[in-house]
Amino acid sequence: MAAHAQFARMNGLGNRILVVDMRGRRDAVTPRAAIALAADPATGFDQIMAIHDPRTDGTDAFIDILNCDGSKAQACGNGTRCVVQALAGETGRKTFTFQTVAGILNAVEHEDGTISVDMGRPVFDWDRIPLAEEFFDTSRIELQIGPIDAPVLHSPSAVSMGNPHAVFWVERDPMSYDLDRFGPLLENHPMFPERANITLAQVTSPSAMTTRTWERGAGLTLACGSAACAAAVSGARTGRTGRTVAVTVASSPGRGTLHIDWREDGKVVMTGPAEWEWSGTLDPETGAFSRDEAGAAAL
Numbered sequence: 001m002a003a004h005a006q007f008a009r010m011n012g013l014g015n016r017i018l019v020v021d022m023r024g025r026r027d028a029v030t031p032r033a034a035i036a037l038a039a040d041p042a043t044g045f046d047q048i049m050a051i052h053d054p055r056t057d058g059t060d061a062f063i064d065i066l067n068c069d070g071s072k073a074q075a076c077g078n079g080t081r082c083v084v085q086a087l088a089g090e091t092g093r094k095t096f097t098f099q100t101v102a103g104i105l106n107a108v109e110h111e112d113g114t115i116s117v118d119m120g121r122p123v124f125d126w127d128r129i130p131l132a133e134e135f136f137d138t139s140r141i142e143l144q145i146g147p148i149d150a151p152v153l154h155s156p157s158a159v160s161m162g163n164p165h166a167v168f169w170v171e172r173d174p175m176s177y178d179l180d181r182f183g184p185l186l187e188n189h190p191m192f193p194e195r196a197n198i199t200l201a202q203v204t205s206p207s208a209m210t211t212r213t214w215e216r217g218a219g220l221t222l223a224c225g226s227a228a229c230a231a232a233v234s235g236a237r238t239g240r241t242g243r244t245v246a247v248t249v250a251s252s253p254g255r256g257t258l259h260i261d262w263r264e265d266g267k268v269v270m271t272g273p274a275e276w277e278w279s280g281t282l283d284p285e286t287g288a289f290s291r292d293e294a295g296a297a298a299l
């Protein structure tokens with residue numbers, strides 16, 4: 001039985017995040033704990049962002065990311081904004097540098113409470129996304145679903161934001177597609193050796209789009225930050241949008257917008273909100289948890 005760790009249940013545009021404080025500890029949140037926590041409707045989460053002591057000079061923390069199916073992820077945009085908000089509340093600081101398995105992320109909390117995260121540079125090389133087949137141009141790969149002569153979804157853009165994404169361009173409201181049926185087929189398609197996050201993107205103007213995502217390792221979520229980055233970059237890459245795009249999420253209208261800026265230096269900066277909901281403590285080994293009674297907005 002491991003000693004309990006403090007956590008906060010937060011969300012980013014409805015993407016449900018558990019921010020777990022693992023600082024000062026040598027153990028880690030286990031896949032078993034993630035699966036157990038996900039099985040309990042009282043927690044209901046999509047990703048765990050486990051904050052560990054820094055492993056590299058110049059960074060504030062190492063962030064370990066787990067999906068609710070227990071799999072590890074290399075990036076989580078919404079989760080990173082939640083970590084920034086939690087640590088800003090704890091320390092009074094506004095800028096942070098984190099390390100994940102994918103690299104270094106710089107982040108800042110603005111005066112209005114929104115948070116910007118430098119998500120790094122997108123990767124387009126087929127073998128680094130990765131894809132199972134060689135494509136010279138990964139902005140439009142040969143993949144479709146549905147009847148051969150009338151595919152429901154086809155020709156997605158593929159990109160890595162540290163984690164793999166396929167972005168399908170749709171003309172109708174993304175909510176009008178059976179993504180709950182197509183999502184798992186595409187997530188686990190042989191084209192994606194490490195599976196993939198599957199996004200439907202409807203471009204509504206040269207600087208705006210609406211997305212809906214079936215997430216690798218989490219299924220249909222209300223929002224996906226790295227998918228918003230993947231879609232915005234792919235929109236610019238295919239000439240559908242400019243390099244600055246406002247991304248709204250179809251599944252939870254009115255929750256706000258993620259502003260994505262694919263800068264001239266190649267880095268993708270995502271800006272958006274984070275929201276604290278409640279706190280608790282959990283056993284990082286088994287997932288046993290208890291909810292704090294007091295509603296103290298803290299880790």
Ligand SMILES: N[C@H](CCC[C@H](N)C(=O)O)C(=O)O
Nearest residue numbers: 073076077078163224225226
């Ligand atoms: N399911 C993703 C990780 C979480 C991404 C998402 N929640 C975000 O905000 O970026 C993956 O396995 O690559």
